[in-house]
Amino acid sequence: MAQTTYIADIAKYLGQEVTLQGWIYNSTQKGKLQFIMLRDGTGIIQCVLFKGNVSDELFDACLALTQESSARISGTVTEDKRAKGGFELQISGVEILQVAGEFPISPKEHGIDFLMEHxxxxxxxxxxxxxxxxxxxxxxxxxxxxxxxxxxxxxxxxxxxxxxxxxxxxxxxxxxxxxxxxxxxxxxxxxxxxxxxxxxxxxxxxxxxxxxxxxxxxxxxxxxxxxxxxxxxxxxxxxxxxxxxxxxxxxxxxxxxxxxxxxxxxxxxxxxxxxxxxxxxxxxxxxxxxxxxxxxxxxxxxxxxxxxxxxxxxxxxxxxxxxxxxxxxxxxxxxxxxxxxxxxxxxxxxxxxxxxxxxxxxxxxxxxxxxxxxxxxxxxxxxxxxxxxxxxxxxxxxxxxxxxxxxxxxxxxxxxxxxxxxxxxxxxxxx
RNA sequence: UCAGGUGUAGCUCAAUCGGCAGAGCGGGUGGCUGUUAACCACUAGGUUGGAGGUUCGAGUCCUCCCACCUGAGCCA
Structure with missing residues (x-):
């Protein structure tokens, strides 16, 4: 496997094309625009995908990415104040490893027993x-x-x-x-x-x-x-x-x-x-x-x-x-x-x-x-x-x-x- | 072990005096080019922890049991 780039080091790669390997932490869609929060254990970064920057097939495949699905995401590292952490990945390619089933733990609140069970x-x-x-x-x-x-x-x-x-x-x-x-x-x-x-x-x-x-x-x-x-x-x-x-x-x-x-x-x-x-x-x-x-x-x-x-x-x-x-x-x-x-x-x-x-x-x-x-x-x-x-x-x-x-x-x-x-x-x- | 509390949809919680089982989130479908736990519309989703009892009628009242939470004791 190729040398892994980690989100914790993302500032070093400003302006460069990198491939990150991780899991979908959360995502939001806005029509022809998708935001995918990717985590890799060292950090979380927002990845942005415009329809037209990738094939329609890939765009649609990314729409189907569920919470905690695993994927390699390639793109260019940019600085953007609107993103948490200050950096973003402008997506150029996505390799989906697995589309996860419905993840039990949503970003909303849960009780302690449920969380401990999971x-x-x-x-x-x-x-x-x-x-x-x-x-x-x-x-x-x-x-x-x-x-x-x-x-x-x-x-x-x-x-x-x-x-x-x-x-x-x-x-x-x-x-x-x-x-x-x-x-x-x-x-x-x-x-x-x-x-x-x-x-x-x-x-x-x-x-x-x-x-x-x-x-x-x-x-x-x-x-x-x-x-x-x-x-x-x-x-x-x-x-x-x-x-x-x-x-x-x-x-x-x-x-x-x-x-x-x-x-x-x-x-x-x-x-x-x-x-x-x-x-x-x-x-x-x-x-x-x-x-x-x-x-x-x-x-x-x-x-x-x-x-x-x-x-x-x-x-x-x-x-x-x-x-x-x-x-x-x-x-x-x-x-x-x-x-x-x-x-x-x-x-x-x-x-x-x-x-x-x-x-x-x-x-x-x-x-x-x-x-x-x-x-x-x-x-x-x-x-x-x-x-x-x-x-x-x-x-x-x-x-x-x-x-x-x-x-x-x-x-x-x-x-x-x-x-x-x-x-x-x-x-x-x-x- | 003792005391108090909780148990309802996948999750978090409502349900007035005992009178039609409800919402938000999550899921699904559709829409949206700057979202941050997005938003809007539609939609599916229930053995109300279990067993008995009272009642015309029980999520709600009574008895027993179970699970969990918080605290005490004990300890780091």
């Missing part, structure tokens, strides 16, 4: 396209951030023998004659990797069988999880803050067009600056009490509580030192206050909620053993993990950033389900 086709629409391009930029930014800091990417397994926390939120599956679970976090494996490589991260899908039906939950979502040896909570928070600031910067630099299409208020992203506000649990509790929340001191923060706190600041907020009882067994306790965990949650602005959870890990063997017992966890399952405390244990810390929640926030979306190509929720595993 997710495989919905991906072609401009807004979904924009969201997934932002997602791609966020993924690249995460990788670049850690790669540039000398981290090593270590992939965590997806089949796991036991839970990180309780088994109620795990998807169980058969593993030959045994039970296995889909991973809920790569963290424990990253701790092993950090003891080998110093600075590591993993980036992959994780699975939670939580029966959550909210705009913030998926049963399958992607997390980036760094883990660093010889790292304390303060340093961990610097990494978290640095990562988020870098992601925001990259998206603002490279995805302006997509953010505009999503009608995102870009000034809200531009306002984000290091250092992020830092609150400890008691500070947060005071804010909630003053705001009249039903929050109970000693409990974890609820979703409405996170909204109250995050809306007080322009940048993401870092909340630290939660009561150890509401956090996972592997969290290290604060030596100053033994009932507090050396942990941090990062809350996205504008009420988007928690996007990062992390902290310093318990590095003392006896303390960890006691914690496993207290949480009624099967010690055998953690023998390998306990080995990490027997052979050169060091202070270490890490966190997990939820990719889809981050993208939801950056795009200013109402719901997380549009930020992953094929969302899995409690009520959907199709398509």
């Amino acid at each position: 997710r495989h086709l919905w991906l072609r629409s401009a807004l979904q396209h924009a969201v997934l391009r932002v997602r791609h930029e966020v993924i690249r930014a995460c990788r670049d951030y850690f790669d540039n800091l000398g981290f090593t990417l270590i992939d965590a397994p997806i089949f796991t023998p036991a839970a990180c926390e309780g088994t109620t939120t795990l998807f169980e599956t058969n593993y030959f004659d045994e039970k296995a679970y889909l991973t809920q976090s790569g963290q424990l494996y990253m701790e092993a990797a950090a003891m080998a490589f110093g600075k590591v991260y993993c980036f992959g899908p994780t699975f939670r069988a939580e029966k959550s039906k909210t705009r913030r939950h998926l049963t399958e979502f992607w997390m980036i999880e760094p883990e660093v040896a010889y790292c304390d909570l303060a340093m961990d928070m610097q990494y978290a803050e640095g990562l988020i600031a870098y992601i925001v910067e990259r998206v603002l630099d490279n995805r302006q067009e997509e953010l505009k299409r999503l009608e995102r208020d870009i000034s809200k992203l531009e306002a984000i600056q290091k250092p992020f506000p830092r609150l400890d649990y008691d500070d947060a509790a005071k804010i909630l009490k003053d705001a009249g929340s039903s929050f109970v001191y000693g409990d974890d923060l609820g979703a409405p509580d996170e909204t109250i706190i995050s809306q007080k600041y322009a940048s993401p907020v870092m909340v630290t030192h939660y009561p150890a009882d509401v956090k996972a067994f592997y969290m290290k306790r604060d030596p100053q206050r033994n009932d507090r965990a050396l942990c941090v949650d990062v809350l996205a602005p504008e009420g988007y909620g928690e996007i990062i959870g992390g902290g310093q890990r318990e590095d003392d063997l006896q303390a960890l053993l006691a914690r496993i017992k207290a949480h009624n966890l099967p010690q055998e399952a953690f023998d390998w993990y306990l080995d990490l405390r027997k052979y050169g244990s060091v202070p270490h810390a890490g966190f997990g950033l939820g990719l889809e929640r981050t993208v939801t926030w950056l795009c200013g979306l109402q719901h997380i389900r549009e930020t992953i190509p094929f969302p899995r929720t409690i009520s959907r595993i199709y398509p």
Whole structure:
């Protein structure tokens, strides 16, 4: 096949004859004049066809082009203010590959269930396209951030023998004659990797069988999880803050067009600056009490509580030192206050909620053993993990950033389900 | 799991007190040389989520079930 010309590069071909390969996004006819909006995955361009410029047969064939029909369209690139994007293709030839059947998704409005049922086709629409391009930029930014800091990417397994926390939120599956679970976090494996490589991260899908039906939950979502040896909570928070600031910067630099299409208020992203506000649990509790929340001191923060706190600041907020009882067994306790965990949650602005959870890990063997017992966890399952405390244990810390929640926030979306190509929720595993 | 809501044409939604099942879009046909979700005319398109019940009469009222949406809890 000949070298493809893409719509994204169309300005380079002004005045030249090119052939574009794509799909009909929309078309309008006006008697002897046709406008065909062609998309090719990199952009959309208006193609103009006058009767008389091509054969009557071809003109009539183009009239029959339906939404999402596939075609190669040749013509001369011109500049025209009347066209969206400023460029047009004056059609000289059309090679129709397929005339599509009636496309289910029209340019008019649709309900969410209908769109999700047609997710495989919905991906072609401009807004979904924009969201997934932002997602791609966020993924690249995460990788670049850690790669540039000398981290090593270590992939965590997806089949796991036991839970990180309780088994109620795990998807169980058969593993030959045994039970296995889909991973809920790569963290424990990253701790092993950090003891080998110093600075590591993993980036992959994780699975939670939580029966959550909210705009913030998926049963399958992607997390980036760094883990660093010889790292304390303060340093961990610097990494978290640095990562988020870098992601925001990259998206603002490279995805302006997509953010505009999503009608995102870009000034809200531009306002984000290091250092992020830092609150400890008691500070947060005071804010909630003053705001009249039903929050109970000693409990974890609820979703409405996170909204109250995050809306007080322009940048993401870092909340630290939660009561150890509401956090996972592997969290290290604060030596100053033994009932507090050396942990941090990062809350996205504008009420988007928690996007990062992390902290310093318990590095003392006896303390960890006691914690496993207290949480009624099967010690055998953690023998390998306990080995990490027997052979050169060091202070270490890490966190997990939820990719889809981050993208939801950056795009200013109402719901997380549009930020992953094929969302899995409690009520959907199709398509 | 709990609470609230929704379910009517391919899609998005109307239908007053229980009284003829309707519109826009999309589809089809015709018209139009600057359309941007074009416009104009005509046209086809219905097991009102399912099962029972009340009634002369049910999209509408009652019971049960199903699906989906939103939120809570839990979490990223």
